[in-house]
Amino acid sequence: MLSILMPVYNELERVERAITEVLDTELPTRFELIVVDDGSTDGTRELLRGREWGDRVRLYEHDVNQGKGAAVRTALTHAAGDYAAIFDADLEYDPADLTLLMPPLLDGRTNACFGVRAFDGYTSHSFLFVMGNKGVTLACNLLFNVYLHDIMTCHKMIRTDVFRSLPLRSEGFAIEPEITARLVQSGERIFEVPVHYRARSNEEGKKLTAADGFRVIAALLRCRFGAG
Numbered sequence: 001m002l003s004i005l006m007p008v009y010n011e012l013e014r015v016e017r018a019i020t021e022v023l024d025t026e027l028p029t030r031f032e033l034i035v036v037d038d039g040s041t042d043g044t045r046e047l048l049r050g051r052e053w054g055d056r057v058r059l060y061e062h063d064v065n066q067g068k069g070a071a072v073r074t075a076l077t078h079a080a081g082d083y084a085a086i087f088d089a090d091l092e093y094d095p096a097d098l099t100l101l102m103p104p105l106l107d108g109r110t111n112a113c114f115g116v117r118a119f120d121g122y123t124s125h126s127f128l129f130v131m132g133n134k135g136v137t138l139a140c141n142l143l144f145n146v147y148l149h150d151i152m153t154c155h156k157m158i159r160t161d162v163f164r165s166l167p168l169r170s171e172g173f174a175i176e177p178e179i180t181a182r183l184v185q186s187g188e189r190i191f192e193v194p195v196h197y198r199a200r201s202n203e204e205g206k207k208l209t210a211a212d213g214f215r216v217i218a219a220l221l222r223c224r225f226g227a228g
Contacts, residue, residue, distance in 0.1 A: 002031040002102070003081035003160065007071030009038040011089045012047060018089040019053060025095040028102055033057045034075040035089075039065035069168065069175030076163055085157040093155055097195040101157040104191040111162045112188050114148070114180075115155025115195030136216045140177060143224045144184045148192065151180040152216070155195050162188065173212045174219035181223035 004022060008015055015035075022033055033053075037045045039062045048059055060074055076084060083105055085098055093115070101113040133152050140151045156179060166182040168175060183190060 001081035002027060002029050003079035003084045004031055004033045004087050005072055005075035005084055006033060006035045006087050006089055007038055007068050008035055008044060008089045009065060010040045010042040010044055012043045014091050015044055015089045018091055022095045027099055032080060034078055035059050036071040036075045037061045038071040067171035068173055069170040072175055073168060079160050082160055083157055084160045084163050086154055088154045092197060092199055094196040097155060100193045100195060105157060110189055110191040111159040112183050113157045113191040114153050116150040116192045117153055117197035118194060132213045136177060136213060139217055140180060140220055143220055144181060146184055148190060152176050170219050174215045177216045178219045178223060181220055
């Protein structure tokens with residue numbers, strides 16, 4: 001079984017559609033959807049509480065906003081599946097692409113598979129956004145002597161016991177490079193497959209900022225040279 005981990009923060013306009021699209025997706029295994037509302041203040045929490053989502057969906061809440069990393073860790077704590085995948089509620093990714101990440105895990109080739117985004121004029125947020133993404137990925141490759149294409153992708157699928165064994169502590173978006181670094185440090189070889197992607201604009205609610213880029217580099221340095 002697959003556990004899909006969905007961190008949510010102030011996604012009133014998108015979360016209902018995101019959940020519906022995930023539930024409508026045909027996957028090669030049974031799956032559950034674990035939604036963690038990370039202290040939303042825009043009505044998202046009330047919407048989630050007010051709907052009957054069915055027995056495949058479980059809802060959890062943080063009283064205050066703690067960050068994406070904290071929400072992912074909460075969801076992972078409750079995962080019942082053999083595999084766990086992060087899937088954001090912002091509709092930048094296609095849930096159908098989860099089917100592309102599963103085969104390398106199901107046939108035993110890897111314990112971790114990432115979905116690599118193709119950035120072009122339609123799908124990229126901006127030139128600086130794309131260069132920032134490539135920059136932090138290059139930093140990871142240099143620091144850990146690997147060759148990966150997209151460490152910041154939110155399409156990460158990992159065997160649940162391996163995922164839980166990683167010493168993760170980042171609270172915000174830096175959870176993404178931290179997952180990558182800890183997988184590499186634990187000896188895991190990460191499989192990569194291409195996935196669809198369409199970045200939303202700042203006006204549409206894009207939350208990632210330039211400051212997060214510095215936090216990503218700090219997380220990579222901490223994992224590479226720090227004590228924990």
